[in-house]
Amino acid sequence: MKPRRKLLLAALLAWLLLFLLSLSLDKGPEAVAWGKLRVSLTLTPGTTGSGEVPDTPQGSALDPRDEGGLEGGGEEVEEEEGRSRRREKQQLKEEGKPSWQKRTRGIRSTQAAQERCGVAGFNLRRRGLVQRLWHGSASYSILSPSLQLERMNYLSANKHQVALQARRGRGSRSSPELHCQLQSEARLGTLDGSQQPFAGLGWSRLVPRRPLAPAAMGSDFKTCAVVMSAGAILNSSLGEEIDSHDAVLRFNAAPTKGYERDVGNKTTIRLINSQIMALRKHHFNSSFLYQNVTLVAWDPAPYSLNLSERHNIHSFSHTMLWYENPDFDLFTSYVRWRQDRPDQPFYILHPAYLWRLWDVIQSNTQENIQPNPPSSGFIGTVLMMALCRQVHVYEYVPSARQTDLCHYYEEIHDEACTLGAYHPLLYEKQLVQRMNAGTCDDLRVKGRVTLQGFGSDGCIAAPSNRDM
Template sequence: GGSKSGPELHCQLQSEARLGTLDGSQQPFAGLGWSHFVPRRPLAPAAMGSDFKTCAVVMSAGAILNSSLGEEIDSHDAVLRFNAAPTKGYERDVGNKTTIRLINSQIMALRKHHFNSSYLYRNVTLVAWDPAPYSLNLSEWYENPDFDLFTSYVRWRQDRPDQPFYILHPAYLWRLWDVIQSNTQENIQPNPPSSGFIGTVLMMALCRQVHVYEYVPSARQTDLCHYYEEIHDEACTLGAYHPLLYEKQLVQRMNAGTCDDLRVKGRVTLQGFGSDDL
């Protein structure tokens, strides 16, 4: 049904969408020795040397241009950005602090993203994802990922063992998908949630309070896909491959911020999962 309240939805996400990363304990990764290979510390604020009270999730939407939100965004304890979204040259609107960068497997597999040489992927915690089959056959996934992230991951871990770099467990992605479907009347497409939704829920697990920028569009809503390139396509905001519209409806339902913050800043406020005591 689609009739859960915001707080009920928050509870459902908290209990059903437990954060999971590949830890090398399951096959085929266990046999490949990945348990010694993934970061020793779990994906948690402690691994990044602090405690996150406030966090910002910065969508790559074109609508963030001319927002002047940069300073506000940088004032958070942690900032999550997506894929190849740059800060250089856009500081006034998006800030320049990056704590976590969430990347899909295209970033690691396609030459055009220069994963190995770009400044975007250094000095941050990296979190990557790729959609395994819903059946969660990990061997099948390892043999045939959507885009090959495993080769780059192994090389990166060898070259930069001190940089925290995690791969999300595909079961986590499909648990999020299940929550979206169970709160949506229509049958949604059997594709994983967008990076935007994954990053938002991920930060709810790591932070006491999360501000999400330009996910639910502000009054600046535009068909400019990204703030950093001249591509116009409404589907970037409204969705095509990902169940984007439904994800956004769920996040909007959980919004604890004001209408003005949404309209003017494109800002949604979410309580983190560990903040029940606040």
């Protein structure tokens, strides 16, 4: 009998442990670590969803999670929802209008509408994340333990030698103030071949003669669409709406064939990172994805970069130019492409432009953000603000279709695709949402943010403090 009693007791203890574990997985942020452990085991750093080890180590500037999908944790959701309901009742009482008659006009009413965005239908964990992104009030504390650890590791490594503490800012700028700050401090810039070492290599004859502007593409862009590659865009039926814009920007290797109903078919500009140009698996020189469109490429460089200045590589005794040692070799492919297709517009963003964008993000955040370049999603969004009168950004700030699928065209699931590991995605998205002139329904149903283009609001352009 004694062995049977011991066996019975062990079974009861095991059942009790499983019961307590199942309860903890439903209780929110303090137990989220178990769910994140599952994600980490299925997609460990440096692997894809299929278990294949990619050519790019996780944490390089061209992380596969570059643009943003969606997933994350939540905390104090019920309390936040209660505060939101109280604010709504008070505001409606003051206005004397029922909620269905409320109209959002201008920035103030739009922000009020975002305050009231409901998140019914989400589970507790996802509601907390979506609500905070919609309200532009998220903090690194909503990140899972694994993402918080990655963030701290990047802060400690500081690969690009950014002066962190001196650049922390405030988060109280209004939407017009943010818009004007981006316009004046992050002016669009590309390599024009006039600076060394490129001038000595004859790049002035290689790069397009016209600067990156609508005139170079033969059109005046009134409305533009920025289409993220997030899995949440599946089953959206947004394709026709996206194609109705004057110009459409897509990212990296995101296809349209087979996904036209959801993402459309039109592509005007394709923003690519240097990994696309350097790795054979992307077939850059032969794929139709990169033909008959305007191409814009980028590669990170040290924060304090002067193009003709040598910087440390791996050790303090070894220095090289950025041209000699980019994150991925985009220069070889660029020269070959321009020689073979001189009539196709193809630009490389100046590294200082990327870090100007980072400066704006950090200056509007009281927390230290990851000292790495912004994501392609943020770069593409601000790029189109410089080229267009009005910009619609799809599935950057997530819709009610929120999912942890990184890209709509491949089976990779990872929470970092939305909240960021290498890139400061969480902070980028809050900044974009704070400038959003769209409605709550635009976010919930379409995952669509509406941004005004630069030059449309009377901002006075100021000289940038980071010359190119």
